[in-house]
Amino acid sequence: MKNTKQIFPLLGLSLALFACDAGDLTFDKLNFDNVTIKNCETIYYKMSKNELLLVNLNNGLGQIALDTLTPIGETRSIPVSNTNNIVYRTYSDNISDQVICNLIPPAQPVVISEYVSALGGKINYTPVVETGFVNNRATINYLFQVTFQNIMLTNGSNNIKYESYNFGTILYKSNALNFVFTQPVSYCDNEVRFLNNLSQASNGIVSNELIFKKSNILSETTQAGEKSFPLSNDNYLEYLLYNGNLTDQEPCEIKGNTVRELWKATEGSLIVTTVVSPINGAVQRTFTLKNVIFKKDNHQFFIENLDIKTE
Structure with missing residues (x-):
């Protein structure tokens, strides 16, 4: 099992600049549309060329912090913290899963910039159900719709602020009906x-x-x-x-x-x-x-x- 404690959560954004004021950057569009969310244990991430968007959803016991017993359609929140945090990184070249999931990441590419979430924002999640029927089998997928609310990412000098961002859906359970x-x-x-x-x-x-x-x-x-x-x-x-x-x-x-x-x-x-x-x-x-x-x-x-x- 990989040691996720040594993996930094990351927030990858290739962004359209909306405003810049006193060191705060506010963006109105992220370019991670249609990018699949992957995970290493409780670390969930998106990759786009040399950029990475990642959130750590660990409850402190090595399990996902999102409550799988939440009623379908009900929105709940967990606060952004030192454990459940978000990071934005850019790298010197295109990245692969090994950059995130390996205990010892490869020597290349290297990190060019990193913004880590400050305290105060929220990670909202809503359970949803998706169904389909193919090849004599119905598939029932249970997912979390995850959004970030009022997040601020900082590198110590500049801040990236985002009032609301749809991170995407995370599959937490799937049943097949034969x-x-x-x-x-x-x-x-x-x-x-x-x-x-x-x-x-x-x-x-x-x-x-x-x-x-x-x-x-x-x-x-x-x-x-x-x-x-x-x-x-x-x-x-x-x-x-x-x-x-x-x-x-x-x-x-x-x-x-x-x-x-x-x-x-x-x-x-x-x-x-x-x-x-x-x-x-x-x-x-x-x-x-x-x-x-x-x-x-x-x-x-x-x-x-x-x-x-x-x-």
């Missing part, structure tokens, strides 16, 4: 359940389950053909992502695992396509999601057309 189900379909009382018993995620072992709240599915899909079941407030889909595995639990029982994600769909359709063997009368069913919108609070993702299971 919609390809490997276990046999379970026909329970008044519902149908689709299950993935165990999978390895980046943040631990998880299991996932899709529940369709509808009775009599079997009796309504015995004949060959396609049957559409419109979703509604009564006949809806629930997707649950659990911590751990479900191997010791019955398919139709309520699971005792901690729920990471719970999404609900009342719009769209579940389509069951039935094929009956002309030889022995065996029935095969394919389950398809059509124009389904899953929602959680004010967030949603859309599935246009997806086969989730053939039994």
